[in-house]
Structure formats: C-alpha cells, structure tokens
Amino acid sequence: MDNKPLTPQEVADILKISKSTVYDLMKRRELNSYRVGKKLRVDMADVEKYKNKTKDPTSPSGSSETIKIPSSAAYEDHYFINNTFIISGQDVILDILCRYLNRHTAGIRALRSYEGSYNAVYALYQGEVQAATAHMWDGKTGAYNVPYIERMLPGTPAVIIRLASRMQGFYVARDNPKNIRGWNDLIRPDITLVNREKGSGTRILLDEHLRKMGISGKSIKGYAKEHQSHIAVASSVARGEADCGIGNEKACLQVQGIDFIPIQKEQYDMILKKEDMNQPAVDAIFSILRSDDFKLELQGMGGYDLTELGKIIAET
Template identity: 50%
Template sequence: MKVEASSLTPQEVADLLKITKNTVYELIKRGELPAYRVGRKIRVERQDVEAYKKQGKSCELTPHQDAAPYRTPPAGPPNYQQEEASAYRQGLVLCGQDILLDILTRHLERHPQGIHAFRNYGGSFAGLLALYQDQAHMAAIHLWDGDTGSYNIPFVRRFLPGVPAIIVHLAIRMQGFYLAAGNPKNIKGWHDLTRPDVRFINREKGCGTRVLLDEQLRRLGLDRHLITGYENEEFSHLGVASTVARGEVDVGMGNEKAALQVRGVEFLPLHKERYELVIKQENLHHPHTRAVIEILQSDEFKKEVQGLGDYDLTETGRIVAEV
C-alpha cells in the first residue's frame, strides 16, 4: 500500500506538472524523470516529481531508442566520464536538447550510412566543452553574442581554440517569455523582470537561454540582483514553462516549442535565435558526418520537423561558417 501511495501514473504526473501526458513520456525517455514498470504499467515516484519541480534533473548520456518510452533508473550513481568515453568510441555522440535532434538521430539510425546515435542533453557550453574534450562528435548550440549581435561563431572560436570547425545550420527558433494565461502582471519586456512584484525562474548557467538573458541585461544596463528569483534555476524549457503554469513564478524564458506543450502558459516572443550544429572540420568527411548533413538537407527530415511548428527551416543543412 505504501508503494502504491507514493507512485504516480503518467497522467497523474501530467496533472501535477500541468503538462500533457506525451510530454511526461518525453521527460521519462530523456532521463529527466525516473520511472519503472509494474507489469505493463509505468509508474513514477512522487518524490522524483517533487525533486523535478524544485530544481529539475540533469540527464545522463543515453542512446536514442524509439521503442522504449521510459528508461529504468540505474542502480547506483553513474560514472558520466566513463559512459561518455565509451559512447564516443562506440558510435556518434550528439549534444543538445531540442526535439529536432531526436528526429535527426532516428533518421540517422535508418540511413544507409547510419550509426548508433547517443544523446547528451547538456546545454550549449557543456556541448562545446564535450566537443573540445573528445567526448562528443557534434554539439547543437544557440549562443548570442551581445557585442556583435551574432550567434555561435564567437563562442565556437573561444571554446575550441586551435580546433578548426564547421557550423551547420539547424533552424531558427523564437525565444521569449513564458507567462501565466492572460499575462496578469502585464509583462512586456526585459525591463519588467526587475519589477519588485515579478517573480522569475532562470535557466542554468551555460545554456543558450541563460546566455541570451545575461547578455541582454548587460546591454540594457539592468542589475540582475534586482530580479526576484534570478538565482533559482530549472534545467529545461519544459521545466521553466511548467513552473510558470503552476503559478510558482510569473515569468520564465525559453523557446516557443515548450509553450505549446504546457497548458495555461502564454508565450511572448522577444528574440529570434539561430540553432546550429558544430562539428570538427577533421570529421567533415567521415561517413556519419556526411550522413547527418544529407539528412538535414533532405525533404523528408524537413517535413517532419516543420510539422512540429515553431521552426524556420530555410537554411537547414547549410554549412554557414568555417571557424
């Protein structure tokens, strides 16, 4: 009886977090929410849901698998360095969080020159660092430089010193604010974050959304210490949007896609961002690299992504820079 009382069905988790049941399965699949089977049924421990609500959960490196909607949690603490090194030797390791990358890995495994794809759901800084340390083959990033007004190129050069790289365009997405339905606090832009009556939830340091926020604050001369909740972090767009939907905060930042997945959240568009894939130039002629670029340029891939909404795919698959 105690076990049953402490466990929740995916629908009950969805109701608690104010998200769809399919989104719960996506969180479980990505490893952000541990789950287990009881017969044919999936269950989630209540304490894991509470932990996710409070601070989010970073995801371990996992192979992309369509067949399994959940991942059984490991028996003990994982050795991330050892797992990443093993994955790097066995197949292709791709860093990034967007669902677009899930679609890419699925297409890659069906490609004639396909390869087993592992996903690392870290942020942009973590992805570039993994690339530099030979723990990943590709990293998807969205890092805005406030001095030049450009995306990604300045950061690739800083994070990959002496390492020639190419940047392949994935999509243009819209970044903005997640707001409660009806926008009761009448939040209209960056300056409103410093109002004493506005509660904010931040993203973790090193992710593209956090970089965009901090660069905008710097450019506008806004003091981050005046933002109530600036120090509180979530580790995914969905986590931020869900926190807003539950009424724990008034505003958070993320891309439009997550706003479409969470009930009771409005989206205020603020900034178009370039989401792009970084690959070491020395790997450009490897079969799996050629396969990835071929997939990104294919009509089949673009049609599937376009069906999700919130993506401008005009330049998808184009090599936009050699850095």
C-alpha cells in the same frame, strides 16, 4: 610474465600514448580487451603482443579511419565496437536526427548527451562528443554562436551548420496579468522569474541583455531558481510558481495555461570539427538534414523556421 589486468589509462601510460588512442586501438581490434562489469580491461600479455606486432614491418597497419572514441573517463562505459557518434544538445530535433542516423545505411550508432549550449561546445572541444548544438547570443556583435565558437575552440577549425531559427520570448500566465513586455519588467519587485541553468543558450541570452542594461542578476527576484529545460520553465509559470520564464515558442505550445511574448529570433546550429567532415557519420547527417522526409517531419511539429536547414553558415 605478470599478466595482470590493466585499465585503459595504464595501457596509455605504458605505451606513451593518449587514452583516446588506446580506445581507438581497441575499437579496431588491434589491441585485445575485455569487460569486467562495465569497465574495460587489457591483459599485460596483450600489450606485449601489440608491441611486438608493431615491430614487424610486414604487420598490417590497422584499418580505415574511424570516429574517435571519447577520451573522458566518464565515457568509458559508453565504448562500443560499432561506429558511435555522440550529439550533445537538448532540442527534440536531435532526437529525431538520431533516429534517422540509427536507421541510415552507414551503420551509425547515434547517442545523445543532454547538455546546454556552452557545456555542449566545451564537450566537443574536449573530444567527449562528435557534434554539439548551440544557440548562444553575443550581445557585443548581435550574432549567434560564431563569436563563441571562435573563443571556445581555440586552434580547432570548426564548421557551423544551421538547424533552425526559433523565436525566444517570455512565458507568462494566461492573458499576461502582470503586463510583462520587455527585459526591464524583470527588475520589477512584483515579478518573480524562473531561470535556466548556467551554460544554456537561454541563460546566456538573459545574462547578455542584463549586462548590456547594467543590471545584476541578483537584483531580479527568482534569478537563482533554475530549471533544466524550456518545458520545466513553462510548467513552473503555468503552476503559478513564477510570473515569468524565458524559452522558445515551441515549448509554450506544449504547456497549457500560459501565453508567449516574443522577444528575439534565435539561431540554433550544429558545430562539428573540420577534421571530422569526411567521416561517414557526418556525410549521413548532411544527407538527412537536406532530405525532404526529415524537413517535413520537423515542419509538422511547428515552431521552427527551417529555411536554412543543413546550410553551412560559417567556418572558423
């Protein structure tokens, strides 16, 4: 028999199953695998062995439910034997949550994917992460997140959990020398904006307000200049590279030389697939979010309204 090494995709093609199922079989040790550098490989002999084993009605069926391994090829290098749970989002709340998860008795290995709201939810839909976070404002309804989740997860029941409420606003130079007060000021010829990247909740907020006002982003000086975080935007304003940026109040507290003009209170939520709600990692997340220790640590940082922390605010 030709015992050539196979990629997970080649195994999936042979067995007529999805690549994510191949990863799941590897994780449960039902299909032997090994690494060549950072890549996973399977010998053809082990594929035949697996096929023959499953023909035996007395063969054990496998194991208890496990969290699915991401199916995207980009995540092949992040395959772990232990329970792995990937959370996508950019707020420091998630760094703290992952620290608590990694110490939890459930034995979860928590990883981070640093994506903006839109890309995080899309990765959840694609099965590349197990949890996404978002703060996407819908200008038609005035609601956060739920309208987007309903559109972006078609046919996928989801649960939306409140993490925090935060104040969004303008970052301006100390004492606001350009007297920037509202959205209309952004179209003034003497104002230079520094923007967030496409897909971030802050960029969606700006674009939705511009749409409602009938204003093209191209008419705003600096609209095309993008940064990947609130801190980077605030720092750009502090250095005088722009007159105004948009972000949350917490980041403003971390950068010297700027003021914050509050504009709108936003909701920052976590999105999970309903099919995963009984997973050990999800149980651990709810336990942590609703614990006094976690809430007190966030309160000590400031900048968050934690009144509804851990509350299920919608199901789609």
